[in-house]
Amino acid sequence: MAKQHQRAGTSDVAAGHDTRPRRRPVAAALALALTLGLGGCGGYFSETFQRGYVLPEGALEQIPIGASQDQVLIVLGTPSTVATVSGEAFYYISQRTERPVAFMHEDVKDQRVVAVYFDKNRKVQRLANYGLKDGKIFDFVSQTTQTGGEELGYLRYIFKIVG
Template identity: 50%
Template sequence: MQFPPKVHRCATLGLAVCAALALSGCLGYDGDFDRGYQVDEDTLSQVKVGATTKPEALALLGTPSTTSTVGGDAWYYIGQKMKHTLQFMPVQMADQHVLAVYFDKDGKVDRIANYGMQDGKVFDFVSRTTPTGGQEPDFLRNMMGGLFRFT
């Protein structure tokens, strides 16, 4: 079956527009991105050990990602560099760092540490999953055993 030239041109143009729209989502795609706190060396150099107070550190560094709850007073600024190799592939962590600011009992900066992946193992700081009961392999067996037990 032969189509008229006008229909053939419209179909070709429509196909080209659809292909351009489909590929436009890939344009300008940058697979690497930062997540969390990114250390600014100029700002960090303004935090002086033994002189900077908590309010001054808060004004310079901003709100910490988390704080210590046990064994001293410390603020932790957590940042990660993520890599997204392909548009529809899962994100992978390329680098991770934790800036730790420790305070003495007077509320002044005692020391500053910048931990990276080389200082320990990678772990998930913010996990959105909560373990629930019943996930054990014996759950079904326990349910069926209790079903037929009459006492």
């Protein structure tokens, strides 16, 4: 014969039914939501931002000393700024920053200024790739730190504005 239905007035507990609320699925969903939400606070989700000029691989090697300004413009494109401090120079400025979490402040990780110096005939006289090394403006092409002068003052000004 078929299973007898529960009589009116008897409780589920007496009939052997579990009356506790189902908390495991709710707890699992809450744990998953917290894990995903707080996961963004770790280093795995940091953002990197590249601003300004991105130097193509091998671009400086394509510009020999004595090349014309037009050749420089073809290879490197329009400069970020042009200076006529002591002769003409093209400056290509870039900065890479990182932000560990969306609402945090960005930290400058790298800052570069590629400089192309021209002589009075508008031919390339010298190339430089300046960056910050130990807090000083450093030329990564010639491996030298700049000394005082008008040019260093201008470079400090650029690094101060960009950074």
